[in-house]
Amino acid sequence: MNDTDLINETRNEAEEGSYKLERSDVTAVVNAVERGDQGLLSMLMDPMHPADIADLLEQISTVERRKLIHLYDREFDGEILSELDESIRDEVIAILRPEVLADAVRELESDDVVDLIEDMNVTQQDVILDALEDSDRVAVEQSLAYPENSAGRLMQREVVMAPEHWTVGQAIDYLREQDTLPEQFYHVTLVDPRLKPVGNVTLGKLMGSKRDVLLWEITEAVFQVIPAMQNEGDVAYAFNQYHLISAPVVDEDERLVGVITIDDAMIVLDEEHEEDILRLAGVGEGSLSDRVINTTKQRLPWLAVNLVTAIAASLVIAQFEAAITQIVALAVLMPIVASMGGNAGTQSLTVAVRAIATKDLTGSNMWRVIRREVLVGLINGVVFAVIMGIVGLVWFGSPALGYVIAAAMVINMVVAGLAGTAIPVILEKFGIDPALASGAFVTTVTDVVGFFAFLGLAALVLL
Amino acid sequence: MNDTDLINETRNEAEEGSYKLERSDVTAVVNAVERGDQGLLSMLMDPMHPADIADLLEQISTVERRKLIHLYDREFDGEILSELDESIRDEVIAILRPEVLADAVRELESDDVVDLIEDMNVTQQDVILDALEDSDRVAVEQSLAYPENSAGRLMQREVVMAPEHWTVGQAIDYLREQDTLPEQFYHVTLVDPRLKPVGNVTLGKLMGSKRDVLLWEITEAVFQVIPAMQNEGDVAYAFNQYHLISAPVVDEDERLVGVITIDDAMIVLDEEHEEDILRLAGVGEGSLSDRVINTTKQRLPWLAVNLVTAIAASLVIAQFEAAITQIVALAVLMPIVASMGGNAGTQSLTVAVRAIATKDLTGSNMWRVIRREVLVGLINGVVFAVIMGIVGLVWFGSPALGYVIAAAMVINMVVAGLAGTAIPVILEKFGIDPALASGAFVTTVTDVVGFFAFLGLAALVLL
The missing domain is CATH 1.10.357.20 (SLC41 divalent cation transporters, integral membrane domain)
Structure with a gap:
């Protein structure tokens, strides 16, 4: 395959990339399931975003759901589980074969695993934890040690940090030498010798600055440090009020222990809104997929x-x-x-x-x-x-x-x-x-x- | 001033940087305003985030607000205007001296200016537009040409793009050569020769990849292109559903014309939630500061x-x-x-x-x-x-x-x-x-x- 082919393939993927779950998609999938047509089902579902697959699973009946998962389970994406409504999620986990479940969970970031298992009972939690690699399991268990709905549960533990006295050049060289960087990160966090965060530098600013500029000279004007024990509602409020993209999380000694990014905060904000609107109407935490x-x-x-x-x-x-x-x-x-x-x-x-x-x-x-x-x-x-x-x-x-x-x-x-x-x-x-x-x-x-x-x-x- | 002094100063600024508007802050500011103590007022308000100053202005009475602005207007931050509730914003704009208003508005990004003036009448709009530099005014006027509540109004026009066939090295060199990069950007958008966006590369991925890697090899799996005429509610839905950080905006010919970032989408999402909750109770678009x-x-x-x-x-x-x-x-x-x-x-x-x-x-x-x-x-x-x-x-x-x-x-x-x-x-x-x-x-x-x-x-x- 030469370059042009590869580029064309990329372009086609990108064209598929404008997502939206339509009623016709749901009907087509249900028909494929009825006919037991595994090939057609894969063809229909592979281009779908996990969030849309989750919505689809929520919209079909229990019987259809069970059939679909039996047909599709070899390729079950862990992110679908993260996106599923809780009641349906339990049902799906019960249907998935253990080895498929293990594969699905191993693909997830540790903060997503925490989100997935925090409401499970201990037996279910153990099934998932056992499927993880040792380092991931430790990370998940450490997060679970923080109280429910705390910033500590919400944060990811992989942080990109730099000593406060470094220059732009030093930071760039350091980043380029790393074998693995986190999937999502937007800032380099400056820390003092006791690991206390003192400022954030955006990657864009880092890219656009001369090598001899000191990092602290280009820190963001807006900088908010979040205590690990803070309630997630307050975290979401801070992201919304101060337009944060990511914020360092600190322990009681003000040492950097993790980072919360805006996508996590947005999910919490959405949940809080839902809670408000439902509670005003005297509806608990219900969803359409509850029994x-x-x-x-x-x-x-x-x-x-x-x-x-x-x-x-x-x-x-x-x-x-x-x-x-x-x-x-x-x-x-x-x-x-x-x-x-x-x-x-x-x-x-x-x-x-x-x-x-x-x-x-x-x-x-x-x-x-x-x-x-x-x-x-x-x-x-x-x-x-x-x-x-x-x-x-x-x-x-x-x-x-x-x-x-x-x-x-x-x-x-x-x-x-x-x-x-x-x-x-x-x-x-x-x-x-x-x-x-x-x-x-x-x-x-x-x-x-x-x-x-x-x-x-x-x-x-x-x- | 040597390095250590500078670093200590940075650290102090960072410590000020944990924001939160407390009732005691409001009381202290109101007292300073009553006493006409300009020095104390500046000392209290300078460390505050513009969003908190906006909240403060919304919480005090009309008389206090007028006095406060007269005392503080030499240093009025444009972002405060962006954060203010509409009814109070009109009041504040009417109080501010024209030259202070002009200074405040000139500090803002063009998408914030659009947000600020889109609901104003033509006379008020002209006052603000006249205060802008020519290039900014053109950008604002172009955005205003898109329909209200469209993606075109929401997007910023400064986009960081690269040809689809470039390598990581080429992209990094290109970025490092630029004199000015946008304030906020998270992706380099790959475009084909007709300027059609075909993929997004995160800055983090760019940092972490070898110089000879082709950009299209490290594009994000999730990629959503937004038509400029799309309703902002659907834009916000897409950001929330697919956990987007930024997304390219295209015109009818699928050419890249701008980019929407998650902070803009989050504001829209918040407004939509507010609308839903208020409409369910039979309250229009009201806010506490309406007359x-x-x-x-x-x-x-x-x-x-x-x-x-x-x-x-x-x-x-x-x-x-x-x-x-x-x-x-x-x-x-x-x-x-x-x-x-x-x-x-x-x-x-x-x-x-x-x-x-x-x-x-x-x-x-x-x-x-x-x-x-x-x-x-x-x-x-x-x-x-x-x-x-x-x-x-x-x-x-x-x-x-x-x-x-x-x-x-x-x-x-x-x-x-x-x-x-x-x-x-x-x-x-x-x-x-x-x-x-x-x-x-x-x-x-x-x-x-x-x-x-x-x-x-x-x-x-x-x-």
Whole structure:
């Protein structure tokens, strides 16, 4: 094969390289599996990115998945396992033959192996660990010694470092002499004699600088050191806030022990977002591929909490049974007041929870934000009070009923702004994740206040 | 100054470099501003990261902000503007003296300038564009020629490329001869003679390979080319899905025109997440620093939609006024059925919206997911039906009322699972953002079905 051939081949590979999992791909793969056509299956799946293969495996049924893996397992890429959703991953690992699993895992970087096995039980972990070479196993075991969700778990242990007094020329020569460099690295980290990191030099800067320039003269302006015990959420926040590409990780003695790169941080950030959005809706850590029974169990506690709060609201209604019996219009209109309050409260709540997560809502501006949300609630409350007043009047022909529902609307929407902001702030102060618990509290407040204000005023004014 | 002094100075700078905005920092800055102490203010703010200064400016009041900028404006960093929330940014730009603004903007990379001015009106844009040097202005204007939210707007135009047939040695020599290289770059992009990108070589790989190795032999396995007209959301998805660090951008003729790096993609991803979470709660694009009147306007349409759906539910109740007058317990219990359905529906909905955003829920698995959610709804429905049946019996002493509420609960929670999944999928098919509109539809369905099933069954069985 001459150069031109090789180049053409590269180009073809590159053209295949624009990935995207289409519905037609999934159908084609499922058809190949049904027909048991191993050759066609390989032809279809080999150009796919492991992340897309993982998505494909998540989208097909359990039976199809089992057949596919039996047909395809000789060439199973370890990265597919890394990309798979946890529940499907366990299933796939159980199906893979031990030697295929061992091959797949040996291909992975040590930080990916950690990510893969940290949620497994000890027996499963041992199966994977035994498949690794000694040096890799030690690296994985050392990472597992750090607490879950810590920077120590997230980091890779291979670091490219240089003494702080080196020149560009010395660093380049050193790098070019190395037999193996890490797969992914973007910085040379400068360390002092006690291995404390003191600055980062980007590879681009190194390339573009004269040989006699000192490394510390071209360190990046932005430099963030991460303690190994730091929570991964804070690590992801730092990457996002300061636009980091990689950051050195240090132990308690401030010695360099590893490095975290942006791709790891991005995964954590994505998980944190998912957690926030699901928790706000009262869904635990669920995913589409969880089994029905697990999903049912995850959602049940939140529904139970909601049942208790709904009953609390009903107890308020029960206090006004006499009024409702006399004026049945109250029963017709009361859910509107509660529903509008609940919606307004959820709006304030979501903005507040998101602002707490991005550290935009803090002790410094809490009171200003609460004042603002109450004001927004008041203005929108007045707007909808006028509308509902008119609706009440037209529908039931009673001006007094119109006044009552209007007043209740204003009260409930002001309370919604207050509760929607104050409750997550208070939960955060007590160290409770505001996304997790605020929703139930806020809608309880708006339901109880809504029914009480409307029915209470009605009882006072109309009876 | 000798070497050791310089090194010590570097180390001190690095120690300052562990950023974090604390409440005490905000208080200290506000105090310095109150006292008009320019020296102290500079001392406090100079070590801060621009992203933290932006957060600080967002957290203090308008009056404090104005005073602070007047005291600090001689040293105003352009990056602070990039990091500021839009509403505050406009305010700050209006306060800054023209020459300070010009200095600040000139420091920025052209893609950051694009991000800064793309939402401004033409007059404001011209002020900024006039401050730029000619070459930068042309680059910014070319980027602005691409549609909003396109890859063309996101990319930087400075690309490091090499002919596909070069060796490692040739590439290194070429890079070392350049006077200026881009601030941030991670790959050398290989191009064919028509400037079509055919592969990426990481700088690390370049450093670690022998001089006579051909570049195409060490290209990255994962290679994704991005069309300049692609939507930025799809770009961010590709970076997240395929763990890209940088990717070449091409025009319609597949010629290389720019490069997008992961930090830009991460910002887009963060914005998309924010949009999803806020839209699910019926909040537009709001932020804490928006003015009250803007926030009120943003939230009003969603509350209006909710009012219409709440009235629709009330109309259902109104059909059963006679039943409620006879058995007032129906009015007490009916919100429970609706509320549980609404909660279960929101759970299914949130999982579905999130799964659509991450492309985990597609045409391929839609029916399986719907079946699964309906089953989850059924199981949880039965559980809460039993509980509520007992509650109904104990509270009101009527077994028949217990059966009715139990049956209504099962019906509504099954419908919740169905509507919560099917509605976002259908909206997505019609090209409507499911996060934006699903909530109102789903709760309308669960309210209407909840009230109708409970009151209808009650009217049939109990009267």
